[in-house]
Amino acid sequence: MPPRVDAGHPVAAPARVHRFTRAERWVHRTTAALMGVCVVTAACLYIPAFAELVGRRELVVRIHEVAGVLLPVPVLMGLASRAFRADLGHLNRWGPHDRIWLRAALRRDHRRKSRPAAKFNAGQKTYAAWIAGATLVMLGTGLLMWFTHLTPLKWRTSATFVHDWLALTIGVVLAGHIGMALGDPESRRGLRTGLVSREWADREHPLWRP
Amino acid sequence: MNPERPEERDAPEPADRGAPEPTATGAPIGRRVLLGTLGLGALGVVAAPTLQRGLEAFLGSVSGKDPTGLTGLLPNGGGFRYYSVTASVPHRDETDYRLTVDGLVDHPKTYTLADLRALPQTRLVHDVQCVTGWRVPKTPFEGVRLATLLEAAGVRSSAGAVRFSCFDGAYTESLTLDQARRSDVLVALKMQDKPVSHEHGGPVRLYVAPMYFYKSAKWLSGITVTRDVRPGFWEERGYDVDAWVGRSNGRDDAPTS
Incomplete structure (x- = not known):
């Protein structure tokens, strides 16, 4: 059983614990890059000020399409990694503590004892599942808009409608995701180096067994 | 960062650490x-x-x-979207704007902005419908009927279509001669009762009221009468040449004109 580490009580246990493997970090990095390209090109297609600045509509559309189609690829390739598959399992399965976390989040209760979490907290689990589903919906509706003559033609308007509104929603949620990462340097370090401090792990993910 | 005070830490007790992770068998x-x-x-x-x-x-x-x-x-929030197929579009005004009419005509002609303003003006108010879904209600356009310019040029009997080119250097459009002679097709100088702005394709743009808005080419600089219709910029990329609103491109929008 690893001993607990408290500030001011140096112990023999390693100060840093392993959180993500190289493969997992690359899945996140490439997915983030592709998502970034999708968001930036979408802004250039959609927001008049950016569209006027950039123009080149056909090229921007092409980049958007390619980045969108590639978006699920890093995750699919990540399935070859045992650690990544294990983390997908962690993200998928919910325990009783996740409900406690979620209820506390909804009540804006920030006390630590009301936010129990294993490797991923309930918010991260919800985000992961939702963004995966939303990405697939964007991919599906995007393909309907792209290959207009392969589907019943009326579908395109409907696909555009869903694509537009979901894009807006994803933009807001993604801003929240990035904002929370900006507020937590140690979690960013985890995705950059693979390692986090034990103190952080105990504080943010007390039920996690690294 | 809060200083750590062991007595007040709310994290589970060390004894918990012996238990397996609670998520292993949770609900998916x-x-x-x-x-x-x-x-x-x-x-x-x-x-x-x-x-x-x-x-x-x-x-x-x-x-x-x-x-x-x-x-x-917002999506469906109304208003126009800016689409340009090139990186940047030169600005043209009274001093350097020219519109040429040529091809299968007896009297090729080049118009300045002042020439166009001196011709009879027609004002039309219809909805604008983009093929990508947005619609702007009751937008006034004002300008010279395309039919007037064609008539002045003397279209030859061998002609069957009109091709439009634009000073952005890339965009093209076309109409059949019958479509081009409709009374709701304008060489527009005003939009929303103001001179057509650069963003909206000014100083002169085409306005084809009954068709999807990609037919209304922005930054119009050339009108060439041809024998047959040649697909324009977007039409070579899959859009319908006969772009009637509600009867083309697989859409069922209410007609605009």
Whole structure:
């Protein structure tokens, strides 16, 4: 059983614990890059000020399409990694503590004892599942808009409608995701180096067994 | 960062650490959320026509009272979107704008902005419908009927179509001669009762009221009478050449003219 580490009580246990493997970090990095390209090109297609600045509509559309189609690829390739598959399992399965976390989040209760979490907290689990589903919906509706003559033609308007509104929603949620990462340097370090401090792990993910 | 005070730490007690991770056998909620999101997306596509009508009505009424203009950025929020196929478009004004009429005509001619303003002007008010879905209600356009320019040029009997070119250097459009002679097709100098701005294709753009808005070429600089219709910029990329609103491109929008 690893001993607990408290500030001011140096112990023999390693100060840093392993959180993500190289493969997992690359899945996140490439997915983030592709998502970034999708968001930036979408802004250039959609927001008049950016569209006027950039123009080149056909090229921007092409980049958007390619980045969108590639978006699920890093995750699919990540399935070859045992650690990544294990983390997908962690993200998928919910325990009783996740409900406690979620209820506390909804009540804006920030006390630590009301936010129990294993490797991923309930918010991260919800985000992961939702963004995966939303990405697939964007991919599906995007393909309907792209290959207009392969589907019943009326579908395109409907696909555009869903694509537009979901894009807006994803933009807001993604801003929240990035904002929370900006507020937590140690979690960013985890995705950059693979390692986090034990103190952080105990504080943010007390039920996690690294 | 809060200083750590062991007595007040709310994290579970060290004894907990012996227990297995509680998530190992939990319910697969993640999968359900993912599938639920997919299901909602599919439902959204099915329900889109109804939802879109409702939202357009609602946002249309709100955007009129919205001083920030932010509702105009929402999908179905009304207002025009800016589309250009090139990186940048040169600015033209009274001094250097020219519109040439040539091809299968007896009297090729080049018009300045002043020449065009001196011709009889027609004002039309119709909805604008983009093939990508947005619609702007009751937008006034004013300018010279294309038929007037064609008549002045003396179209030869061998002609069957009109091709348009633009000073952005890339965009092209075309109409059959019959379409071009319709009374609701203008060489527009004004839009929304103001001179056509650069963003909207000024100083002179085409306005083809009954067709999807990609037919209304911006930054119009050339009118060439030809034998046959040649597909324009977007038409070579899959859009219909005969772009009647509600009867082409697989769409069923209400006709605009």
